Amino acid sequence: MKARLYVIPASHPSIATQLMLEHKGIAYKRTDLLPVVSKVALRAVGFRGITVPALKIDGDKVQGSRPIARELDRLRPEPPLFPADPEKRAAVEEAERFGDEELQHPIRQLLWWGFKRDRYPMASYSEGAKLGVPIGLAVKTGGPLVALSARFNEASDENARAALAKLPGLLDKVDALVESGVINGEQLNAADFQIAPSIGLAMTLDDLRPAIEDRPAAKLARRLVPNYPGKMPPVLPAEWLDPLARAKSV
Ligand SMILES: N[C@@H](CCC(=O)N[C@@H](CS)C(=O)NCC(=O)O)C(=O)O
Numbered sequence: 001m002k003a004r005l006y007v008i009p010a011s012h013p014s015i016a017t018q019l020m021l022e023h024k025g026i027a028y029k030r031t032d033l034l035p036v037v038s039k040v041a042l043r044a045v046g047f048r049g050i051t052v053p054a055l056k057i058d059g060d061k062v063q064g065s066r067p068i069a070r071e072l073d074r075l076r077p078e079p080p081l082f083p084a085d086p087e088k089r090a091a092v093e094e095a096e097r098f099g100d101e102e103l104q105h106p107i108r109q110l111l112w113w114g115f116k117r118d119r120y121p122m123a124s125y126s127e128g129a130k131l132g133v134p135i136g137l138a139v140k141t142g143g144p145l146v147a148l149s150a151r152f153n154e155a156s157d158e159n160a161r162a163a164l165a166k167l168p169g170l171l172d173k174v175d176a177l178v179e180s181g182v183i184n185g186e187q188l189n190a191a192d193f194q195i196a197p198s199i200g201l202a203m204t205l206d207d208l209r210p211a212i213e214d215r216p217a218a219k220l221a222r223r224l225v226p227n228y229p230g231k232m233p234p235v236l237p238a239e240w241l242d243p244l245a246r247a248k249s250v
Contacts, residue, residue: 023188
């Protein structure tokens with residue numbers, strides 16, 4: 001099987017896909033892309049969409065963490081990413097949908113809001129990546145790239161604040177999924193691989209980690225992504241963090 005995965009380093013759905021390829025034992029080559037540049041690069045190599053993860057596998061092109069999970073199960077059924085039992089499969093698919101559609105984006109917005117404030121931590125998110133340019137230089141000259149990505153991801157003050165207000169509820173939902181055994185069970189599934197990187201990425205933000213690290217959600221992240229790349233020092237205004245602090249103290 002010949003596979004090449006296009007990623008942005010430390011992108012949570014990209015890491016989800018890397019984990020799934022590893023789970024299947026599929027060897028792959030990785031192409032690391034800078035945000036924004038990634039959109040042009042993906043089109044240049046023949047993808048229709050403009051986001052990572054994007055996978056070329058045995059001549060086919062698949063884009064998006066959820067379609068990729070299904071394609072990997074089709075190409076290499078063992079070990080499966082979805083349970084055979086229809087009821088259990090439906091629960092995993094719903095958890096995976098939640099991870100993709102509800103959990104991923106607020107965390108992405110908070111990260112880009114942080115980079116808007118201070119882009120120097122970006123280098124830590126690209127450690128070990130082969131971007132074709134020295135990361136120090138990319139960060140030094142990366143002001144316009146950060147501004148574009150923050151705009152693309154709608155990382156405004158208002159949305160960052162809304163993302164923080166939403167976070168306790170999202171974390172409660174992940175905790176409930178862990179506690180009901182839909183995720184973090186003995187057999188890992190597509191929802192585990194979808195959700196763990198979002199929690200892992202959130203925990204790279206010093207502002208968010210204290211509200212997460214004692215939760216069941218953190219156990220899943222430590223199991224699947226113990227060395228999530230990146231570290232963002234505190235950047236968020238204290239009053240915006242109130243909903244998180246309150247959620248931790250109940
Ligand atoms: N929900 C999609 C998300 C894809 C997505 O938004 N990827 C981001 C990286 S996390 C991206 O490619 N952004 C382009 C950019 O920042 O320039 C999935 O799971 O595949």
